[in-house]
Amino acid sequence: MHPQIHQDSPGSCPICHMDLIAVKAAPIPAATATQYTCPMHPQVLSATPGSCPICHMDLVPKSAAPAGAGAGELTLTAQQVQLANIRTQTIGPAPASPTAPAAPSVLTGTVVADARRTTTVSSRVAGRVEKLFVRQTGQVLRQGTPLFSVYSEQLQMLQQQYVLALAQSRAAGGTYQQFAEATAQKLRLLGVTAAQLRRLAARGTAPPLVTYYSPGTGTVQTLRVVQGQYVAEGSPLLTLTDLGTVWVEAQLYPADATRLPVGRPVAVQVAGEAQPRRGKVIFLSPELSGTSQITLARIELANPDGRLQPGSQANVLLAPAAPTAPGAPAGLVVPPAAVLHEGAASYVWAQTGERQFRRVRVRTGAATAAAVPILAGLEPGARVVTTGAYLLQSEWTLRQGSAETMNGVPL
Structure with missing residues (x-):
């Protein structure tokens, strides 16, 4: 049922699972004997004109293979070439034109x-946000812009200690001066600026609220606090991004x-x-x-x-990948329809005569939608089948795999 299946030992057909039958090689008939075949079903062969038993088309004379034809060569009749719409193209170095670059x-x-330019502003102390100057995300802030004012018992106590230590240091100096500086350092670590410390020293009294300012310039990306909210130490309040x-x-x-x-x-x-x-x-x-x-x-x-x-x-x-590898012939490309793939191997059909074609294995480069670079296997000037390569491949596969018969009887 499937004469294209051949093997050297008994077994089953991989398609229909019928038992394979033995065939015997027969002497090749004289070259002058004319055989007839179907243009669409080349496995059908007859010694006399007639119709194809499959599609009922008229059988046509089959051309004998040329002397010395290799296993990858195929000879078609003029009618077969016309029916298969075989078109060829001579390949060679393409002109280096930047007018049609490959699409990126x-x-x-x-x-x-x-x-790296994102800063999270967190609460340095536990307290209540009495006044919030930033009310929405997307707001652009400059460095030093007020963010919020907080009431904190910890800040209130440290400010009072700092004011008292300054007053005592002016009177007695020595140890009180060191205590004032240590208290000032604690306030700096809690986010109080040098300008705020100078105002505190000049005023001599601790204000109930401490205002915090933007550490840099940027856009408010997130806002996690509302006015009047009590916040814990370390609570993230807003995110600022430059x-x-x-x-x-x-x-x-x-x-x-x-x-x-x-x-x-x-x-x-x-x-x-x-x-x-x-x-x-x-x-x-x-x-x-x-x-x-x-x-x-x-x-x-x-x-x-x-x-x-x-x-x-x-x-x-x-940028598009380079179409050829180092050392490959520049511009030696074929249309994608000309290249056939069998597993990891790639093939093209090259025209060797008027109606003679040969299957050539090639090595291809990175293809684009418009062209496939040929790295090895072809030389500039070769004529390559660009339309009908798949039909040639089908014809070659059928002829390679089928046992030649004439009217159903092995030759």
Whole structure:
């Protein structure tokens, strides 16, 4: 039932599982004997004209294989070439023209805040936030801007001790001066500024509230406190981020990691902007993300105008991979439809005569949507089948695997 199945020992057909039958080699008929075959089913052979028992098409004369034809060669009739729509192309070094560059690869990413420019403001003491100067996220603060005023019994006691030690040091000096300095150091560690200490010394009385100020310039990213709230020592109150630079975190497959080495400049297209921005790769994750088999690349972008907001979508544009390997013939490419793959091997069909074709194993490079670079196996000037290669492959497979018969009787 499947004459293309051959093996050297008894067994079963891997397709229909019928027992294989023995066939005997017969002498090859004279070259002058004309055989007829079906253009669509080349396994059908007959010594006389007729119709194909499968598709009922008229049988056509079969051309004898040329002398010395190899196992990978195939000869078709003119009608077969026409029916299969065989088209060929002469390959050679392509002109180096930058007018149609390969499209870059695109990695999907997200704009995130630069962790190196993010500061969390926590409560240095336990107390009640009596006045809150920052009421919403997204507010831009300058260094030294008031954040909140807190009433704390600990601060109140230390301020009173500091004022008393200063007064006693002016009268007796010595030990009281050292005590005043030690108390001032405790207040500094609790976030009281030098200017506040000078005002405290000049006033001579401890104010009920102590105001805390912004440690730097940035945008309020999170706000975890409301006015009148009692906070514990160490409670995080707000997060301040300087958006002068931001990160773009992009996902990529490990195979693309070699195209993004640390330090390489890349183009980043941010949603809502017409032109891409230039950034630099500063980090490649050394591990894969869970079961997704992807890794993370981090790109640093300058953001002097503050237009890039964390959470925005961004695409990292990778330059296209080089089409050929070092030492390969430059520009020796074929259309993707010309290349056939069998496992790890790749083949093309080359035209060797008017209607003669030969299967050639080739080594290919990184393919694009428009071309496949040929690294080995072909020379410039070869004619390669660009349309109909799959039909040639099917024809060759059938002829290789089928036992030649004439009217159902082995020759």
